[in-house]
Amino acid sequence: MISRVSILAATSAVAARQYIKSRSTETTCASLATKDGRFKGKTVVITGGGGAFGKEGAAYFCAQGANVVLIDSSQSSLDSAAERVAKDLMLENNAKSPEDAMEIEQSEFTEIDNLSVCTCDVQDEMMVSSHRLIHLSGLII
Amino acid sequence: MKQVFDYIEAKHGRIDCLWNNAGYQGLLKPIIDYPTDDFRMVQEINLVGAFNVLKHCAKKMAGQESGGAIVQSGSIAATDGTPAMCAYVASKAGLHALGLTAAKDVAPFNIRVNTILPGYIGPSDGHLWTRQIDLRTKSGSPYYKTEYNEEADRSIQTVPLKRLGNVDEIIRAVAFLLSDETPYITGANLIITGGS
Numbered sequence: 001m002i003s004r005v006s007i008l009a010a011t012s013a014v015a016a017r018q019y020i021k022s023r024s025t026e027t028t029c030a031s032l033a034t035k036d037g038r039f040k041g042k043t044v045v046i047t048g049g050g051g052a053f054g055k056e057g058a059a060y061f062c063a064q065g066a067n068v069v070l071i072d073s074s075q076s077s078l079d080s081a082a083e084r085v086a087k088d089l090m091l092e093n094n095a096k097s098p099e100d101a102m103e104i105e106q107s108e109f110t111e112i113d114n115l116s117v118c119t120c121d122v123q124d125e126m127m128v129s130s131h132r133l134i135h136l137s138g139l140i141i
Numbered sequence: 142m143k144q145v146f147d148y149i150e151a152k153h154g155r156i157d158c159l160w161n162n163a164g165y166q167g168l169l170k171p172i173i174d175y176p177t178d179d180f181r182m183v184q185e186i187n188l189v190g191a192f193n194v195l196k197h198c199a200k201k202m203a204g205q206e207s208g209g210a211i212v213q214s215g216s217i218a219a220t221d222g223t224p225a226m227c228a229y230v231a232s233k234a235g236l237h238a239l240g241l242t243a244a245k246d247v248a249p250f251n252i253r254v255n256t257i258l259p260g261y262i263g264p265s266d267g268h269l270w271t272r273q274i275d276l277r278t279k280s281g282s283p284y285y286k287t288e289y290n291e292e293a294d295r296s297i298q299t300v301p302l303k304r305l306g307n308v309d310e311i312i313r314a315v316a317f318l319l320s321d322e323t324p325y326i327t328g329a330n331l332i333i334t335g336g337s
Contacts, residue, residue, distance in 0.1 A: 039319075039320070043153040043156050043157050046162055047160070047163035047194050049162075051162070053162055056308045056311075057160055057162070057312050066158075071163070071194075118148065
């Protein structure tokens with residue numbers, strides 16, 4: 001993993017790309033590293049929940065114990081966000097697969113079961129095409 | 142959107158926090174070539190859409206004794222006037238202003254509204270950054286280099302901290318503003334740009 005010093009020196013495009021690459025693992029772990037439950041029991045709604053920011057936010061707030069609701073116009077993006085949350089659970093439980101993670105800590109999945117998604121378009125007040133809960137036990141990564 | 146928040150309230154009983162984050166960048170073209178249809182669509186999504194979400198969510202929060210906290214995703218592009226992004230810049234400037242007036246309107250209900258203004262962010266897969274640089278090189282704007290590495294270098298050199306931000310740094314700022322640690326911060330536009 002790239003050091004903090006070299007991150008600060010990342011002035012070239014090549015270094016920037018290396019930096020981005022190096023961050024991928026670190027970013028995945030960070031939402032767990034700061035887990036303190038300060039949003040436990042709170043309902044957090046994120047629009048654009050399937051986007052680059054939204055899915056990382058979902059992972060963070062789920063890790064903090066919130067009931068997270070993601071809203072996005074793309075169902076496939078929402079599915080991707082749910083996979084992202086499941087990935088954190090696997091890391092937290094040191095599991096190689098979602099099935100392993102569930103066997104190790106079923107209770108964690110019960111808590112994260114409160115991740116739900118709404119597919120709708122934020123620009124149209126009336127358009128709510130569908131909504132459904134994603135149960136992580138049903139995810140395939 | 143009302144139906145969505147009715148659904149959320151029915152499911153969870155309450156709505157404590159909203160990250161009003163959905164947005165669309167639109168095209169990267171100088172204003173004289175910018176299609177009106179795309180300009181209009183960017184305003185619809187980034188401004189009208191955000192307004193609808195904020196309005197319906199705040200209505201629910203207003204009925205709760207504990208109120209709520211809202212964070213909007215703005216952009217430093219709106220205060221910089223970034224070239225070749227007239228639709229996006231205008232929409233985000235509107236969003237910043239929306240946050241200021243909304244913060245006052247909902248303050249009596251103990252609801253806080255703040256806006257983050259990110260700069261160059263490199264998410265875990267690098268998608269936002271690489272796409273942005275690529276679009277700039279092809280925008281036809283004289284402010285951007287036409288070669289990818291040159292434009293990437295030029296962009297990073299404008300950042301005093303000489304690096305991209307990362308998604309974690311955005312999430313932590315959003316969480317800070319949504320948390321109980323900031324009960325007296327509302328109507329703020331928080332710049333997250335590494336100093337640029």
